[in-house]
Amino acid sequence: MANLRGQKKFVSIVPPGLRLVERSVLPGFKLTMGLTVTYLSLVVLIPLSGLFLATRHLTFGDFCHIMQNDLVAKSFKLTFGASLCAALVNAVMGFIVAWVLVRYRFVGRRLLDMMVDLPFALPTAVSGIALAQIYSEKGWIGQFLPIPIRGTPIGVTLALIFIGLPFVIRTLQPAIADIDRELEEVSASLGARRHQTFLRVIFPTLSPALITGFAMAFARAVGEYGSVLFIGGMIPGKTEIMSSVILSKLYEENGQVPASAVALVMLAVSFGILLLINLIQIWANRRFALAN
Amino acid sequence: MTEEEKQIIRKYNEHRKSILRSTTEPRGVRILLIALSVLFMSLFLFVPLVSIFYEAFRSGAGFFLRAVSDRAAMSALRMTLLATCISVPANLVFGLCAAWCIGKFQFRGKSILVSLIDIPFAISPVIAGLLFIFLFGTNSLLGIWFRDHGYRILYAAPSVVIVTIFVTFPFVVREILPVIQAQGTEEEQAARVLGARGWHIFWRVTLPNIRWAVLYGVILCNARAMGEFGAVMVVVGNSPKTNTLPLHINALYQGYADPAAPFAVATLLALMAILTLVLKCFVEWKMSSAESDA
Numbered sequence: 001m002a003n004l005r006g007q008k009k010f011v012s013i014v015p016p017g018l019r020l021v022e023r024s025v026l027p028g029f030k031l032t033m034g035l036t037v038t039y040l041s042l043v044v045l046i047p048l049s050g051l052f053l054a055t056r057h058l059t060f061g062d063f064c065h066i067m068q069n070d071l072v073a074k075s076f077k078l079t080f081g082a083s084l085c086a087a088l089v090n091a092v093m094g095f096i097v098a099w100v101l102v103r104y105r106f107v108g109r110r111l112l113d114m115m116v117d118l119p120f121a122l123p124t125a126v127s128g129i130a131l132a133q134i135y136s137e138k139g140w141i142g143q144f145l146p147i148p149i150r151g152t153p154i155g156v157t158l159a160l161i162f163i164g165l166p167f168v169i170r171t172l173q174p175a176i177a178d179i180d181r182e183l184e185e186v187s188a189s190l191g192a193r194r195h196q197t198f199l200r201v202i203f204p205t206l207s208p209a210l211i212t213g214f215a216m217a218f219a220r221a222v223g224e225y226g227s228v229l230f231i232g233g234m235i236p237g238k239t240e241i242m243s244s245v246i247l248s249k250l251y252e253e254n255g256q257v258p259a260s261a262v263a264l265v266m267l268a269v270s271f272g273i274l275l276l277i278n279l280i281q282i283w284a285n286r287r288f289a290l291a292n
Numbered sequence: 293m294t295e296e297e298k299q300i301i302r303k304y305n306e307h308r309k310s311i312l313r314s315t316t317e318p319r320g321v322r323i324l325l326i327a328l329s330v331l332f333m334s335l336f337l338f339v340p341l342v343s344i345f346y347e348a349f350r351s352g353a354g355f356f357l358r359a360v361s362d363r364a365a366m367s368a369l370r371m372t373l374l375a376t377c378i379s380v381p382a383n384l385v386f387g388l389c390a391a392w393c394i395g396k397f398q399f400r401g402k403s404i405l406v407s408l409i410d411i412p413f414a415i416s417p418v419i420a421g422l423l424f425i426f427l428f429g430t431n432s433l434l435g436i437w438f439r440d441h442g443y444r445i446l447y448a449a450p451s452v453v454i455v456t457i458f459v460t461f462p463f464v465v466r467e468i469l470p471v472i473q474a475q476g477t478e479e480e481q482a483a484r485v486l487g488a489r490g491w492h493i494f495w496r497v498t499l500p501n502i503r504w505a506v507l508y509g510v511i512l513c514n515a516r517a518m519g520e521f522g523a524v525m526v527v528v529g530n531s532p533k534t535n536t537l538p539l540h541i542n543a544l545y546q547g548y549a550d551p552a553a554p555f556a557v558a559t560l561l562a563l564m565a566i567l568t569l570v571l572k573c574f575v576e577w578k579m580s581s582a583e584s585d586a
Contacts, residue, residue: 223416
């Protein structure tokens, strides 16, 4: 009787559309959900709220004052400028490499494909000293270049190209593999030349993935620190990026507030990019759904 | 077959050939693109990797061995292993829990939970370190509490571990979740109806389906945990006792040590990276063959 009443209660009280959790025969929801939310709060949410607490004394005037500081403003320009250049180079070269890896068969293709993930796997400090070494005046590549690379914004950009490359390639590869070859055949049989097919059929299909990869590479570049440190040298006003400004502010007296202000700007940019990537995904899905 | 029919077939074949030709690039373009890719990848990825090993052995094998087995290097290795051995299992357990509750159940706020889990990906390493400076700093409640009870969190081993957990937080769950969602819940429901208990379902039904994804996540998580630099640097400051391998490389590079010394230590991490790439390739191959079996 109790069982029956219990069952009846469950069905009648909450209409299916308003239920927080859909019923399932599988066990463990409460346990895993509890653990997940607890761990997430302890590791991510509470520390993150600490940053916002630290900025509670920051007034808008102070914020503007910090941002107008010459070194801070220069680091902003360098960070965003170099990240943008690096992401653009990555978008172009990443597109070519991804296309070659998916479409063509040649000796060493698998090795090349494996190497793509090297910037993910290699710690930034290691890639940092390696890049600094080969682009130094006597380095393997640096000795052939007419301009100095180390300690210049070009060096910073090179390091950012290195760390952002896998993002574009790994986002584009599945998209290129997913292209319906029949579309290309249709286009060709309707009389389109190869470059027309590429520009009018292939490129538009790949553009969401390309933009996503570009945005991810840009976001990663904006936040990068380790690999830039060695090749750029973090010379204030010349090769110092935002991450380094935060660090040097921290070592100053009463530097926590300026550091957190710069951090807030960087956070806003990263979350903005994350939002943008999600919007692109939604837009691409909708467009794809309409096309079907 | 009449002459007219033959001509039609010939025309058809010619047309097909021209279509096949026109769905790929001309031979010259293909070779050019391959050459460009190989050149770019060699200059940007292969040369830096090779240069690490070259520089490491430039002062001789004896120097290399001394630099790697030096006391500071050993202490850095221990610190790196400590942080990795705590953060990877912690994030593995979390990843399995989160993947189970997100992948197997329908509930409100699911997409919010998934976005929250992704947060550490969007936060740059230096800011990640900064978060913990604020959390455990001398001005914060937590910082004061720990100081009064005699615990040292910042500029010591605990903060290295915590910040490593933070930066590697989403790695395992991000790899498991798509696989567990693609599997659906039918198999688990069947096991449940046949009378299997919760743990039994997990070990016998779910885990075999997702094991390669789990391994994949662990490999990526491990690589990041061993290699994290910026975040650890912020919370450790200038205390050589708590240097991890990447920080030790930095100290050697900025200091007056032999120029080969940082590269010698870096080979350890470079070997880890190469192993990661090979394992990753192997797991990808296993995953795709498991997919084609299903």
